[in-house]
Amino acid sequence: MSDRQMQLSWPRGLLVATAIAILLLALLYALALHDTPAAQAQTSGTLSMAITKQLDGSPVVTVGQYIDFTIRITNTGTISITKLPVIDNYDAKVLRFDQASPPPSTIDNGLLTWTTLPTDALSGPLQSGQTITINTRFRVIGISDLTINHVRIQDAIGQGGQSGGDGSDQSGGKTEGGRVVIEKSLEPGVSPQSGRPVTFTITVRNEGAADLVKVPIQDSYQAEYLQFWKAAPPPSQSASGQVSWEDVLPQLGLTSLRPNEALTITTVFTALKALDAGVINHAGVIGLRDEFQNELAAPQQAEVPIRIIAGPSEAQPTATATPKPRSKPQQATPTLETPAMPTPTTIAITATAELTASVPTSDSIPTPTLVPAHLPRTGTGDPSSAWLIVALALLLGGVLALLYRRVLSR
Structure with missing residues (x-):
């Protein structure tokens, strides 16, 4: 190719290259204009979110119980969220952190933080x-009328x-x-009986959710009726009217009383005297402490009404019989029987004119007999007995005098 031809082709190649470059620029510009609305829409979108926190279950919980919270975060804007820092605050005197899902990035006293959300979850x-x-999840370790748990999102x-x-x-x-x-x-x-032993059983049961580490017990009684043995x-x-245990756990070989466990104490007294009825023995617990060193309210005291019957050694009142008045004995009145009169002398007159008289002998003359109805008492000094003897003597003398007179008249 000649020099002239080369000089003519060089400007032509430059024009072609320039034209190609302009076409490429126009194409890139057109592509840029096509993507601009989407970029403008993304730039003009909203960044917003909603967060809620809820306690699962009852709002009233007991020490030792585990409680769960649920945190929900929703993207309510039009822009995707790439970084979502979450901070959870709680009262470390009342709650103790146990676990979380997803796990927090840092754990501090009363503070949990998540710095890698939403990547860790999604x-x-x-x-x-x-x-x-x-x-x-937390465990309740303290007593409070109201505990608040806060959660917040910072600088998404x-x-x-x-x-x-x-x-x-x-x-x-x-x-x-x-x-x-x-x-x-x-x-x-x-049945309790005076002079005999009386046995009681004291039971303490843990119905809470935390271990008990101190259990003091007081047992009170009326010393007038019972004597501690x-x-x-x-x-x-031990004192008159009360026995106590400062902490019964070590004496039973225990370090704690776990939830739903119970312990028992046996006490023996001597009944002193009879009692019809009455509350004379009760037990209480004061100064209870749980594993978190909370002092628990004293439960209601347990009372045992008993009746003590009188034992053999106790004097029993007995009824005294009132003697009836004795009637004055009546003296027996003797009855006097009329003695049989002697048979009169019979005089017989015969034809010979002899007068023969038959005189009864002393053997044939009946002796008058006085028979009383009852034998008289002797040695009593009764005046009626003396008069009776005199009357008999007079009667006997009269009979003898009559007989003697008839003999003389013959």
């Missing part, structure tokens, strides 16, 4: 309308780099101490 950004859930970031999204919520409730029940019972099938385990202190 493996990507939180799209518009999408929700993530965080579950937390959208996919386009937007920032400033936030939100917060709270939930809470009341925490109470554990529940302890104390019972006292008399030995079954035995012995107990198992032996009491720490």
Whole structure:
């Protein structure tokens, strides 16, 4: 090719290259204009979210109980969220953190933080309308009339780099101490009797959710009717009207009384005297402490009304018979029987004119006999007996005089 031809082709190649470059620029510009509406729409979108926190179950819980909270975060904007820092505050004197899903990035006294959400929950950004859930579990360790648990979102970031999204919520409730029940019972099938032993059983049952680490017991009684003899385990202190255990757990070889467990104490008294009825023995628990060193309210005292019957050694009132007045004995009045009169002398007159008289002999003359109805009492000095003897003597003398006179007249 000649030099002239080369000089003519060089400007032509330059024009072609320029034209191609302009076409490429026009194509890139057109493509840029096509993507601009989407970019403008993303830039003008909203970054917003909603967060809720809820206590699962009853708002009244007891010490030792485990409680669960549910945190929900929903993207209510039009921009995907790529960074979602979450902060959870709680009262460390009342609650103790146990676990969470997903796990928090940091755990501090009363503070939990998540700095890698939503990636940890979704493996990507939180799209518009999408929700993530965080579950937390705590154990109640303190007593409070009202405990509040706060959660908040701080400085969320959208996919386009937007920032400033936030939100917060709270939930809470009341925490109470554990529940302890104390019972006292008399030995079954035995009737208390004065002068005899009386056995009681004291039972303490843990119906709370935390271990009991101190269990003091006081047992009171009326010293007028009962006298303390012995107990198992032996009491720490004993005085008239009361025995007590400062902490019965070590005496039973225990370090704690776990939930739903019970312990028993046996006490033996001597009944002193009879009692119809009445509450004379009761037991109580004061100064209970749980594993978190909370002092629990004293439960209602257990009372045992008993009746003590009189024993053999106790004097019994007996009825005294009132003697009836004795009637004055009546003296027997003797009855006097009329004695048989002697047969009169018979005089017979014969034809010979001899007068023969038959005189009865002394053997044929009946002797008058006085027979009383009852034998007279002797040695009594009764005047009627003397008069009776005199009357008999006079009568006998009269009869003899009559007989003597008839003999003389013959």
